[in-house]
Every structure is written in C-alpha cells, then in structure tokens.
Amino acid sequence: MFVNNLLGFPTEFTTTAPLIHMLTNQSVAEEIVKKFGDDVFDFEEPFGMLTFTTTREQIIPLLEYLKSHPQFNINFLTDITAIHYPDAVGQEFCVVYHTHSFINNFRIRIKVYLPDADVHISTAIGLWASANWMERETFDLFGIIFDGHPNLKRILNMEEMDYHPMRKEYPLEDPTRQDKIDALFGR
C-alpha cells in the first residue's frame, strides 16, 4: 500500500517534519493505513476534513482504535447519520460518522457503504453513549439496522409508520398533486 501521496498532497507538504502535537491529515491517514491496511480506502479531504471509507466489519474496531490511540485521542462522537444513493448499486446506503478529538482539535469523517439488501452495521453505543439516539434517528429515517442496539425503535416518527422517510423513493410532495411538477419544483 502506498501511503506517500495518499491524499494527493504536493510533496513539499508531505516531506516537512510535522510538529510533535500537531496532527495532519497525512500523518493520521498513514497511521490508520498502517494499522488497517486494505480495510480503509477512498481517502480524501473535502474542505480540510480527513474523510475515508471503511467496511462494516472494521468500523467499530476502527473507532475503538481511534478513541484509544494515545496520540489521536478521538474522544468525541459528533454525529452519526446516513445518506441514500439509490443509483449506486451495492452501495445504496452510506453511514457517516463524524468524530472529533478535543485534545488535538482534529476531526475525522468515516463512511461505511451498505447495500440495500443488507443494511446491518454494528452499534457504537459501547464506545459513546451518545450513539444511542443518533443511531435511532438514522434507523428511523433510513432504516439502517444497528446490530446490538438495546432499543432500536423509531424516535422522531410515530411507531406505526411502515417506511423510512429519508429514503429517496419517498416523495416529499403529495404524488397526487398535478400542479407541483418536478420540472419546476423538484431538484
């Protein structure tokens, strides 16, 4: 695995010696790749935030590793949410974790893609108690099933609801209306 130009940095940035307590996207990415190898991929840094993808088997070990890493100290779970890409075959759902290290003021965004047929992923409650409602919300809106969650039921919508409203196939407008056509009011 080549890690030298993983993020497409100009070489002068990659060769400068990092400050001892300053984490850079490059150094963190290298360290994570060293540990997880091929299970972490698609590194990028949109607007400066280190972003990469992992597999559903590795997400909890990865979060655990980042949390207990003596230097990274990723001690705060900012957010869990999901995105629906109905056209991406085999990768319809993307679960996004935003994590933050208060000590280093360093944020990492981790993505896990799940196929529509199998939307199971492990729960992160063991690491952060805040994952509880974040995962319930993600389940409620997208139908992602977090295995091991003690109380995985709807949180914002009523329990009788039989669909997950943030999925793209559920239209926002009343489909019987003729005046609100997508050409004018849609995306």
Next chain:
Amino acid sequence: MTETSVAPQNNTDLAKGDQVQYVNELTTLNLGPTHPATHGIFQNILTMDGEKIVAGEQTVGYIHRAFEKIAERRPFYQITTLTDRMNYCSSPINNFGWHMTVEKLLSIEVPKRAQYIRVILMELARIADHIICNGILGVDTGAFTGFLYVYEKREEIYEIYEEICGARLTTNMGRVGGMERDLNSTAIHKINEFLKSFPPVLKEFERLFNRNRIFMDRTIGVGGISAERAMSYGFTGPNLRAAGVDYDVRVMSPYSSYEDFEFDIPVGQHGDTYDRFMVRNEEMWQSLRIIEQAIKNLPEGPYYADAPEFYLPPKQEVYRNMEALIYHFKIVMGEIDAPIGEVYHAVEGGNGELGFYLISDGGRTPYRLHFRRPCFIYYQAYPEMCVGSTISDAIVTMSSLNVIAGELDA
C-alpha cells in the same frame, strides 16, 4: 414510600395473627407531552418509587417537521427559514450557521464588516437564549422576579433584530455572502443602548440568584453529570462546559472572525444545575465583551461579498439594473446550481455545537442536509441525570439543560 396495603377483610383476621401484606408498588408518571415545565412538547415517562425517580424514558418527535427531507427540495435561501425554526430562541445563530456552511461550499470570502455584524448578532442571540434559559430556571425554582427583569432586556434584543431584518423570533436574517442590509444608525444606537442598560440588569439578576440560599439549595448537586459522562453523551456548549470541559467551537475552530476578539470561556466543576446556571450567566458577560469589541472595531467597507450568483441583490437594484433583475430571478427560482461538495460546518449555538452537514451533488438543492442538533444529542442523558432524584429536581434539571423542542425534533 408508596406502599399499597392489602387491607385485611375484617378485624377478626388480624386477631388470628395474619400478617398485613405490604406490596411495594412503582408508579408510572407521565411528565408531558404538555407540561408547563417542559417548555415545549415532549414526554417523559417516569417510573416513580414514591417521590424518587427510578427510571425514565423519553418520547420525542412531537413537532418533528422533517426539515432534512424538506431541505432536499428547497434552494439554499428557502432553507434559511427552516433553520430559524430549530432553536427559535437564538435563530440568528442558526441562520448565519447555515449561510456560513453554504459560503464554505461556494468558497465565498465574506467581508470583515459582515463578519463583525454577524458576530454582534450571534452574541445578542446567545444572550437572548441564555436569558430565556436562566430566567425560566428561576421561575421553575419559584423565583419569578428575576425572570421579569431580564425578559425586558430580551425584548430589547428583539427590537434590535427588528431593526435589522424586520422580524423578531424567526428572523431569516442575513444572506449567503453577507448581510441583507447594513447596520443603520438606529440599530447601532439600540445596540449601544443595550450594552449600557443590560449590565446593571444582569448584575441585579445575579444578585437575586447567585448566593440566594433557596436557589442554591434547589440547584447545587442537582442533575449533575461528570465530564466523562457528558462527553460520552455528546454534550456540547454551556452544559459541557459546566461539567468542566472547555470546549467551545468559537475558540476551537473560529468562524466569522471570532479569532479577533478577546473573551473567556467559563467552565464549571460539577456539571450540576447551579454550574450550568453560572456558566450561562458568565457567558452573557463574555458575549457583552465580544459585542463591545465588535461595535468598537466595526470595520468600514461592503457588507456583502461580491458573489452576484448567490447573493440576493438589493431590491432597489432589482428594479433598475438588468443584471440584478436576472440574478434576482435566477436565485429566487432556484436556477443556480451549487458546486459538488461535502461540507461540515459547526457553529457555537446557544446550546452547543450546531453542525450542518451538507452534501451537494451539483443541483439546485442539497442532495442531503443533516443538522447536528445539540439538544437532540444531549437530551438522551436526561434519565441518567435525574434517576434517584425527586420530580422537582428533575424539572429543574430539565430547565437548566435548555431543551428546545424545535431543535430537539427538527
């Protein structure tokens, strides 16, 4: 202790030496959905053992309005009005947080003057937010006077909003790229007046509460949470700082020129209701400091960025200038596509880190927009914080957490 006695049928049974049976019974108590102390609609199903809370379960979502779904069909300006309705106690922070997210996506550099005006308004909003929380905490502990004193000042803040955008509660303030209009002389006068008249009121408010024996007895050691648990539960903002963690988005990742100002981050020790109250009070003083500096050093120059494709042109221009008319039409009709990108932007809202996670696929509306709502994330700690305490303590705890139903349910 609630004990239900199974009464003996008649006295003769007792005479025979039968034991009176006592059954320990737990009571289920519904606190909410509408309850004067919840300041919004959400339910707590509390299991009580007499006066003590044994367990609690929350039901939220009563005013869930599917903002994230609606946002997927709305151009950027129409989403500003959705953000108002999240934390409606400090809507300018939400508005500007959203505008800053879009500006980050579009890589628009906002002029210094607009940034300073935003800082002034966001800090005024923070004061208004904390006034509500602390004033009502006083009411919930039985002290109505302080609430009335500070609420008058909140009214003055709303008058400042009114001068700037015409609205009071759901402000829809600002534009992508800057402000809708410059601060006029009346607004500056009102802000200066507020800076002069608020400190004595806040001082009086503090004198009423800070060393008030009744208030201290009601709040010290009530609803406490350790720093470690608070971080695990995703606390941010004043509630986390009351537990002793000095995390503030304004300092950690400054936005809108917050790095230009000098202010302190107050930190509590025990994370209890009293500490939350004190942290919020001190934050109001710090907000005043920031506003003073911003007003004093308000730079000259334009109040909006040169981004005609995204900044809604002034109305006078629209009537006279062809380009302005075209851009006005295109922006209002949502004809302008945003670049492809993925942005997370956080601001320090009244309750903590208010995050906007925006994914744009190059269309006129976001492909996905997620709001990280601080209330929603920290409110799940509420049962843990009030188990073992009494109902009255639970109400004070909830009040000091400043749970805003609009932000909770999105």
